[in-house]
Amino acid sequence: MGTGTLSFGTVAVLHAVAAGYRFGFDVVDATGLTAGSVYPALDRLEDLGYLKSSWEHAATAQAEGRPARRYFQLTADGARALDEALRKHRTFQPVSLDAFGIRGPRPAGRRP
Numbered sequence: 001m002g003t004g005t006l007s008f009g010t011v012a013v014l015h016a017v018a019a020g021y022r023f024g025f026d027v028v029d030a031t032g033l034t035a036g037s038v039y040p041a042l043d044r045l046e047d048l049g050y051l052k053s054s055w056e057h058a059a060t061a062q063a064e065g066r067p068a069r070r071y072f073q074l075t076a077d078g079a080r081a082l083d084e085a086l087r088k089h090r091t092f093q094p095v096s097l098d099a100f101g102i103r104g105p106r107p108a109g110r111r112p
Contacts, residue, residue, distance in 0.1 A: 009033055011085040013041040014074070017051060018082055018095045023069040042072055050078030076100045 006014070009031075016030040028038050045051040051072045061068040074082070079100035086094065 006081065006085060007041075008089060009037055010041045010044065011082070011089055013038055014045055014050060014078060014082050014085070015095065017042075017045075017072050018074045018079070018097070022071045022073070027072075045078065046072070048077075048081075050075055050081050074100075 012031045016027045021030040
């Protein structure tokens with residue numbers, strides 16, 4: 001599935017996860033979007049196979065006096081979708097997708 005179906009906000013969420021923001025409130029802070037936008041986008045991106053998630057151990061969260069966090073990670077499909085979206089939405093800063101076999105950031109205005 002191409003990124004033509006992804007809104008700019010959803011691409012912002014995908015970009016934040018790729019940049020290392022791994023749980024919901026971190027993504028909220030990184031994007032400036034509301035939690036009411038970020039959490040549905042995270043779920044949608046996981047449903048599309050662009051992200052995968054896992055819950056931290058309850059004991060870890062309890063030791064820190066907070067609820068357990070759900071951590072998100074970019075998938076190879078998500079990296080390809082983000083690469084396509086970054087070509088369309090040039091306002092995002094490049095992130096490295098090398099781990100997914102996609103060459104590093106391209107200079108603005110240049111196509112492969």
